[in-house]
Amino acid sequence: MxxxxxxxxxxxxxxxxxxxxxxxxxxxxxxxxxxxxxxxxxxxxxxxxxxxxxxxxxxxxxRPNLRHGGFSEEEDNIICSLYISIGSRWSVIAAQLPGRTDNDIKNYWNTKLKKKLLGRGKNSRMNRLSAISGQDPKDANGGEENNYLQNLSSSALERLQLHMQFQNPFSFYNNPAFWPKLNPFQDKTIQSLQFLNASNNQNNPIQGISISPQQAAVECSTISNLKAEEHQNSESSNFVGQSNYKGIEPVSGFTQTELNYLLNNESADCLPTLSQNIAEFDCFKEMNETKDNLGWWSNDFVDANSASSNSWDSATKVNQSEELYQVYTLGYGMQ
DNA sequence: AACGAATCCAACCGCCGGTTC
DNA sequence: GGAACCGGCGGTTGGATTCGT
Missing domain, CATH: 1.10.10.60 (Homeodomain-like)
Structure with a gap:
């Protein structure tokens, strides 16, 4: 009925x-x-x-006390940081910005902030390619990459891109207590990785891989319930302070300086890791060009999921991890 | 000035979870 | 226990406006 x-x-x-x-x-x-x-x-x-x-x-x-438009840089930073941490939970983000509605923030993100943020990284990559090849940047970025992008949800892609710009010290695979019980999807990932390893020259192991297929699969899995609960428990306590948003320390680990760089074109000179990553920024650069470094994946993947997982139901978790599995396997030519 | 493209944003849609009966 | 109802949410749409040629 x-x-x-x-x-x-x-x-x-x-x-x-x-x-x-x-x-x-x-x-x-x-x-x-x-x-x-x-x-x-x-x-x-x-x-x-x-x-x-x-x-x-x-x-x-x-309703009274609403503000429309005229987002400040501080609000930009908060929205950006929270989006990266918790995803498109606009009502939660709006709760941290007095006078703003979820709809306003959602529109603002979709029409301006997203472009402002992702545009920077894209341009960096384009400029780099242009400098190397002498080609028009528009031509240097091949169509194959675009095909990858089309296979991803915008949210997953955006957040993945943003996460890739930073190194996160949190090492998921070094904490077996966080490893979830494997599900069929994870088994699929293991199989893919095993196939990848087997098909690679044994004398030419993928440089820089510091994790086993099992560990990688765990990282490619839905984020563990432990992490989800951990974040859920900590979420409310993070959002306290004199103003609504004071005290927020996003899971993504973005610092104010980093956000200022991304949003406001401030200097990245004082951010050696960030500036290096920004210069090389592109969603699949590492995958396409080297296949030699899974380090970014472990941290970023786990972080992105753990941060947004507190509102997932089981089906959503599977879908989102499938999306990220697509990122992973497409990047490595597993599909 | 005219036209199409791009952008903006208010409003709608449909799903989900909680509550009530 | 479960059907019905409601509020809340995020994604999407489409009309209005702005921009570029």
Whole structure:
């Protein structure tokens, strides 16, 4: 049996709100509150609107103390940092920015901040390729890479790209207590890695691999429940302080200086590791060009997932880890 | 000035989890 | 216990606006 619609869609108005509708809704809520029932609200007021639409209008536009546009650099940093840490949980991010709505932040990220952030890295790569080859940067970045990108969800890709710009000292594979029980997906990864190892020249082991296939598979797996719970438990305690967002220490480990560099073109001279990584920044550079370093994967993968996993249900975990598995296997030509 | 492309953002959609009955 | 209901959320859409040629 299907779910009953929240309203009679044939008799509700859709589209932009008129000033009269806004005034009615605002006046009623300010005087009587929502009454704990958005669905019944439009009928009480005499609005031909869906209750959900009323709720959205109130929350995103009419309620007091809202700010629109004009995001500060500090807010940019917070949004960026939180996005990298917890993903597209806009309501959580909005909770750290007084006066901002999740919708506003989501739009701001999608239209401006994302481009600002990822554009930097992309340009760095393009410029580097251009300098090396003398080619037009647009041509230097082959179509094959674009095919990889098309196979990824934007969220997974963005966050992976951002994570790749930094070295994270947290070593997942050095902490067996965090290793989850293997599931079929992980077994698949193991098999792929074993195949990869077997097909590689035994005398030419992949340089720099410091982990076993089992360990790599663990890293490519869904993040362990332990890490998820750990983060979930720590999440609320992180978001405390004089202002709402003071005290946040994102799981990604971005420092203020690093974020300033990414967002505001500040100097990276004082960031040897960062500047090195930025200069080489591209999602699949290491995969495509060297196949010799899995170090970034272990840390970044684990970190990206652990940070966002606290809201995953089991199906989502599988899907997201599958996405990252795609990153992994596509990059190494396993598929 | 005119047109198409790109961008912005308000609003909608559908899913999920919690609550109520 | 489970169906119905509701609020909340993130993803997506499409109209309006701005930009580039």
């Amino acid at each position: 299907g779910r009953a619609p929240c309203c009679d869609k044939a008799n509700v108005k859709k589209g932009p709100w008129s000033p009269e509708e806004d005034a009615k809704l605002k006046a009623y809520i300010e005087e009587y509150g929502t009454g704990g029932n958005w669905i019944a609200l439009p009928q009480k007021i005499g609005l031909k609107r869906c209750g959900k639409s009323c709720r959205l209008r109130w929350l995103n536009y009419l």
